[in-house]
Amino acid sequence: MDHGHMLSIRNLGARIGEKQILKGIDLEIKPGEVHAIMGPNGSGKSTLGYVLSGREGYEVTGGEVSFRGKDLLAMQTEERAREGLFLAFQYPVEIPGVSNMEFLKAAVDASRAHRGLEAFDAVRFMKLARETCTRVNLAQDFLKRGVNEGFSGGEKKRNEILQMMLLEPSLAVLDETDSGLDIDALQVVAAGVNSMRSPDRSFIVVTHYQRLLDFIVPDVVHVLAGGRIVRSGGRELALELEEKGYAWIEREVV
Amino acid sequence: MGDFDRQAAAALYGGADAGDWFSGARRASRAAWLVSDWPGRKTEEWKYTSLDALESGSWLRVPPHASGGVDHRIAGLEADYLVFRNGRFDAEASRVEPVSGLQIHRLADAPEHLRERFGSIASGTANPFAALAACWTEDAVLVHLEEGTIAPRPLCVVHLGDDAAAGCAWAQRLLLVAGARSELTLVEHFPGGAAAFVTGLTEIDLQPGAQLRHIRLQLDAEEAVHIGGVHVDLRDASAYRGFVLATGSRLKRLDVRLRHRGPGADAALDAVYLARRSQLVDLHTTVEHESPHCTTREICRGIVDDEARAVFNGRILIRPGAQKTSADLSNRNLLLSDRAEVDTKPELEIYADDVKCSHGATVSRIDEKSLYYLQSRGIAREEAEVLLAFGFVNALFAGVELAPVQALMDAGLREWFGSRAPEALT
Numbered sequence: 001m002d003h004g005h006m007l008s009i010r011n012l013g014a015r016i017g018e019k020q021i022l023k024g025i026d027l028e029i030k031p032g033e034v035h036a037i038m039g040p041n042g043s044g045k046s047t048l049g050y051v052l053s054g055r056e057g058y059e060v061t062g063g064e065v066s067f068r069g070k071d072l073l074a075m076q077t078e079e080r081a082r083e084g085l086f087l088a089f090q091y092p093v094e095i096p097g098v099s100n101m102e103f104l105k106a107a108v109d110a111s112r113a114h115r116g117l118e119a120f121d122a123v124r125f126m127k128l129a130r131e132t133c134t135r136v137n138l139a140q141d142f143l144k145r146g147v148n149e150g151f152s153g154g155e156k157k158r159n160e161i162l163q164m165m166l167l168e169p170s171l172a173v174l175d176e177t178d179s180g181l182d183i184d185a186l187q188v189v190a191a192g193v194n195s196m197r198s199p200d201r202s203f204i205v206v207t208h209y210q211r212l213l214d215f216i217v218p219d220v221v222h223v224l225a226g227g228r229i230v231r232s233g234g235r236e237l238a239l240e241l242e243e244k245g246y247a248w249i250e251r252e253v254v
Numbered sequence: 255m256g257d258f259d260r261q262a263a264a265a266l267y268g269g270a271d272a273g274d275w276f277s278g279a280r281r282a283s284r285a286a287w288l289v290s291d292w293p294g295r296k297t298e299e300w301k302y303t304s305l306d307a308l309e310s311g312s313w314l315r316v317p318p319h320a321s322g323g324v325d326h327r328i329a330g331l332e333a334d335y336l337v338f339r340n341g342r343f344d345a346e347a348s349r350v351e352p353v354s355g356l357q358i359h360r361l362a363d364a365p366e367h368l369r370e371r372f373g374s375i376a377s378g379t380a381n382p383f384a385a386l387a388a389c390w391t392e393d394a395v396l397v398h399l400e401e402g403t404i405a406p407r408p409l410c411v412v413h414l415g416d417d418a419a420a421g422c423a424w425a426q427r428l429l430l431v432a433g434a435r436s437e438l439t440l441v442e443h444f445p446g447g448a449a450a451f452v453t454g455l456t457e458i459d460l461q462p463g464a465q466l467r468h469i470r471l472q473l474d475a476e477e478a479v480h481i482g483g484v485h486v487d488l489r490d491a492s493a494y495r496g497f498v499l500a501t502g503s504r505l506k507r508l509d510v511r512l513r514h515r516g517p518g519a520d521a522a523l524d525a526v527y528l529a530r531r532s533q534l535v536d537l538h539t540t541v542e543h544e545s546p547h548c549t550t551r552e553i554c555r556g557i558v559d560d561e562a563r564a565v566f567n568g569r570i571l572i573r574p575g576a577q578k579t580s581a582d583l584s585n586r587n588l589l590l591s592d593r594a595e596v597d598t599k600p601e602l603e604i605y606a607d608d609v610k611c612s613h614g615a616t617v618s619r620i621d622e623k624s625l626y627y628l629q630s631r632g633i634a635r636e637e638a639e640v641l642l643a644f645g646f647v648n649a650l651f652a653g654v655e656l657a658p659v660q661a662l663m664d665a666g667l668r669e670w671f672g673s674r675a676p677e678a679l680t
Binding site: 053054055056076077078080081082087089092093095096097098099101102103105106107110111114122125126146147163167 | 628630632635677678
């Protein structure tokens with residue numbers, strides 16, 4: 001890595017319509033680090049992911065975001081993805097009629113083209129996709145089905161991890177990927193993430209519960225409340241939150 | 255009154271008055287055609303459908319005979335084939351393996367019981383083009399599937415047209431009588447090829463307990479005009495499962511009329527229409543519930559691009575006494591351009607009190623949330639739009655269980671989207 005940081009967020013504010021959700025976020029993430037962002041419902045956790053990925057309707061009201069040395073906020077959603085940003089959705093969208101395989105190929109081709117690489121030939125890509133499917137414990141049948149069409153909650157989350165593995169992002173934001181998962185699915189997802197950990201890849205793990213962090217061990221834990229990061233610490237902070245709940249933090253902040 | 259010469263049209267076929275058993279019916283149809291009102295903006299059934307493409311062209315020529323040439327088969331589809339070329343039956347190209355209980359007749363040698371049904375299932379329609387199709391009828395196939403016969407292969411009726419048939423006109427006719435508890439898959443395939451004017455009638459009589467899978471692939475030439483009708487009578491506990499794919503043609507109008515005429519009948523219809531450039535596609539469906547305990551499920555989807563236009567009219571009529579009816583109708587349209595237009599009208603007319611009915615129609619642009627999801631994976635917005643439009647109709651293709659037909663439709667859809675289509679991976 002040429003740059004000292006993977007992601008650098010300075011005083012980021014964002015609103016949806018008239019409602020100010022993020023009120024000055026500061027965050028530095030170095031290559032290889034895993035940061036957990038915890039916080040009560042409505043604190044802005046999901047909004048942060050959407051703003052980073054460039055979702056329409058999430059208006060940036062101030063601040064800067066530098067991603068691998070580039071101005072992230074100046075890029076289109078698809079450019080951000082091609083530059084190596086990945087957002088695992090809390091509620092992945094179902095797209096009947098478009099096969100998962102076609103979707104995955106279109107996504108991977110786009111990123112490869114951006115990096116000046118040739119598109120995979122179909123046979124090679126399908127082999128890779130099938131292997132990756134097995135790694136997240138999904139039957140290969142899921143590649144033929146419509147994107148997320150009729151998938152259970154856990155299958156959708158595993159499909160997100162499958163996409164992440166194929167796209168090999170530099171920074172993956174996992175938005176409550178643990179929600180609605182049973183312990184087996186949680187372990188599959190965590191194993192997928194852990195297998196992707198490397199010195200030049202970073203993760204932001206957004207979660208409401210500390211349970212996921214038993215499996216994906218973070219380097220830093222942040223607490224987001226009222227649109228700001230109100231506390232940062234090591235892993236023990238997550239345990240403390242688990243024990244005391246969020247009310248304690250909110251009381252301290254207000 | 256348009257510029258379409260109705261007198262000349264009436265005289266195009268059946269001249270010298272063929273002298274066959276059908277000449278009486280032909281004369282009656284000719285008379286009906288000549289006195290019918292020419293559909294215009296004030297005709298409710300044609301309000302949004304201009305006949306300009308018909309009026310501004312000169313179509314009134316009988317096409318030359320054609321033989322050989324184009325392969326008429328659907329790749330990989332093991333089926334019996336009945337082939338029409340430029341509107342005439344091609345006995346040489348047609349191939350039907352003898353099946354006990356399956357009889358196929360030409361117009362001239364049709365037995366009495368089929369003669370009686372021919373034209374009767376479509377009767378009562380106010381559409382003048384049904385009369386025109388009847389007065390142009392010189393050739394047709396009449397199929398009888400006897401009681402209890404389960405056809406081992408699909409029956410595929412192919413309508414080919416060649417370049418020499420451009421600017422010509424003819425009628426397409428088919429009668430299928432499916433006896434009690436018989437089963438058949440019928441494919442009607444219009445692979446395009448000729449910029450001709452075709453007016454057609456397909457009549458289907460499902461006797462008690464008969465089951466029909468009907469797939470109609472109307473892949474007309476870009477400059478063609480096609481005005482067709484599908485009329486199905488469903489008797490007690492019979493089942494009709496229809497699928498329509500409609501692409502091509504400057505003007506396409508298809509009337510589908512399903513009549514539940516015996517208790518416990520079940521009808522399902524999926525339809526997809528695609529219109530682009532300055533095309534006009536009009537799908538009119540009418541489902542009449544005359545008997546109790548019948549079900550209808552209808553899903554129609556269309557994509558309209560450029561300055562094309564689509565018209566959808568879905569009428570469900572529940573007559574008194576048709577209690578315990580269950581009927582659902584959904585029509586969804588996707589606009590790919592600001593200049594494209596859709597006129598959709600679902601109509602429920604209910605004269606029975608113990609029924610369950612729903613209907614809905616939407617005209618929309620592509621879903622923003624789905625677009626965002628694809629873009630967040632690095633897929634450009636324009637490519638994502640095509641993927642989603644593709645999926646919008648491809649999702650209905652999944653219901654067609656014949657793999658070779660699915661492959662044909664998939665290829666057709668990809669061709670429709672051209673270089674923008676997603677890469678095929680199987």
